[in-house]
Amino acid sequence: MASSPFATGAQTPTDSPMLPAHWRDFVALTKPRVMTLVVFTGLCGLLAAPGHIHPILAFTTILCIAIGAGAAAALNQWYEADIDAKMKRTANRPLPAGRMDRQSALHFGVGLSFFSVVLLGLATNWLAAAVLAVSILFYVLVYTIWLKPRTAQNIVIGGAAGAFPPVIGWAAVTGDISALPVALFMLIFFWTPPHFWALALFVKTDYAAAGIPMLPVVSGEVVTRRQIWGYTAIMAIAAMAPVLLQLTGIVYGTAALLGTALFAVFAFQVYRRRESDPARMAPEKRLFKYSILYLFLLFGAVVVDRWLLA
Numbered sequence: 637m638a639s640s641p642f643a644t645g646a647q648t649p650t651d652s653p654m655l656p657a658h659w660r661d662f663v664a665l666t667k668p669r670v671m672t673l674v675v676f677t678g679l680c681g682l683l684a685a686p687g688h689i690h691p692i693l694a695f696t697t698i699l700c701i702a703i704g705a706g707a708a709a710a711l712n713q714w715y716e717a718d719i720d721a722k723m724k725r726t727a728n729r730p731l732p733a734g735r736m737d738r739q740s741a742l743h744f745g746v747g748l749s750f751f752s753v754v755l756l757g758l759a760t761n762w763l764a765a766a767v768l769a770v771s772i773l774f775y776v777l778v779y780t781i782w783l784k785p786r787t788a789q790n791i792v793i794g795g796a797a798g799a800f801p802p803v804i805g806w807a808a809v810t811g812d813i814s815a816l817p818v819a820l821f822m823l824i825f826f827w828t829p830p831h832f833w834a835l836a837l838f839v840k841t842d843y844a845a846a847g848i849p850m851l852p853v854v855s856g857e858v859v860t861r862r863q864i865w866g867y868t869a870i871m872a873i874a875a876m877a878p879v880l881l882q883l884t885g886i887v888y889g890t891a892a893l894l895g896t897a898l899f900a901v902f903a904f905q906v907y908r909r910r911e912s913d914p915a916r917m918a919p920e921k922r923l924f925k926y927s928i929l930y931l932f933l934l935f936g937a938v939v940v941d942r943w944l945l946a
């Protein structure tokens with residue numbers, strides 16, 4: 637059995653005899669579905685940046701973002717194996733299901749974190765590599781280990797980790813960080829609370845069972861619905877900022893206006909919903925699904941716009 641400095645002594649699925657970890661479990665450890673959008677926002681940051689980057693270096697940059705994000709996800713699951721075992725949604729992950737030992741996940745996560753940061757630094761520049769390192773550390777140390785078990789504001793602050801990829805992509809090309817990557821960072825930063833709390837509303841019993849103080853568990857549904865609506869309003873300002881600052885043009889402007897209007901409609905439906913409402917598709921499920929499409933749409937539009945303006 638793998639020992640961990642965080643072991644509670646309680647019997648968990650990770651205490652059971654280990655089966656050899658299959659490579660598919662290592663892939664699962666990187667949360668590949670979530671990472672598609674992380675990688676896409678990083679790619680868009682890279683493609684929107686002025687200047688030239690050799691295609692091989694561009695590919696290496698995106699690979700490093702994917703590896704770094706995957707490594708951070710592995711470390712998140714290394715630390716949370718006991719918690720994941722208590723939630724239906726996560727109980728079948730490689731560690732809680734007993735298909736992999738914790739030490740393998742730790743080595744995989746630490747090894748790939750170093751590899752991605754060093755490779756990015758050597759291939760592009762050390763500013764991009766430093767931002768990648770900060771995002772990995774932020775996700776693992778600030779969000780997973782420090783804030784997540786302690787406060788319902790965990791994802792508001794910790795969510796910054798997921799906002800760095802476009803900055804990394806941009807910095808890899810230009811060697812600096814200017815207004816547009818900062819605006820894209822702010823967009824993801826304020827998008828994260830509605831994205832996550834919409835999901836948290838329909839999996840709150842899971843989080844309650846695991847003892848994680850997510851907002852719907854700690855403050856209840858009404859407060860969460862109000863907060864989703866409030867952060868959507870701030871996110872709308874962040875979404876329009878690139879247009880107002882004349883960093884993007886008509887394509888992004890149109891996408892941001894229409895896309896954000898629909899986001900606001902869905903967020904308002906979440907805000908208005910009372911528990912007794914009959915559900916076709918619950919508004920929070922619709923908002924969660926749409927939040928993912930929204931970010932794909934707006935980041936894609938940034939790239940199209942920058943190319944048209946170039």
Ligand code: HEM
Pocket residue numbers: 667669670671672673674677725779791794795796797798799824828831832835928931
């Ligand atoms: C701290 C911030 C965030 C939290 C707490 C969070 C939480 C979650 C959770 C719990 C899920 C369900 C996935 C699962 O069951 O494995 C999810 C799904 C997803 N998240 Fe987030 N998320 C955050 C930030 C982000 C960011 C920054 C992105 C991308 C830019 C992102 C993209 C996605 C995508 C694409 C899915 C859907 C995955 C699927 O189809 O299964 N999330 N998120």
Ligand SMILES: CC(C)=CCC/C(C)=C/CC/C(C)=C/COP(=O)(O)OP(=O)(O)O
Pocket residue numbers: 667670674701704705708712716726768771772775784797798799800801
């Ligand atoms: C480059 C780099 C390091 C990017 C990181 C991107 C990032 C922070 C993505 C967050 C994605 C995510 C699924 C969080 C889940 O929260 P959780 O771990 O609390 O979810 P769980 O309840 O499913 O374990």
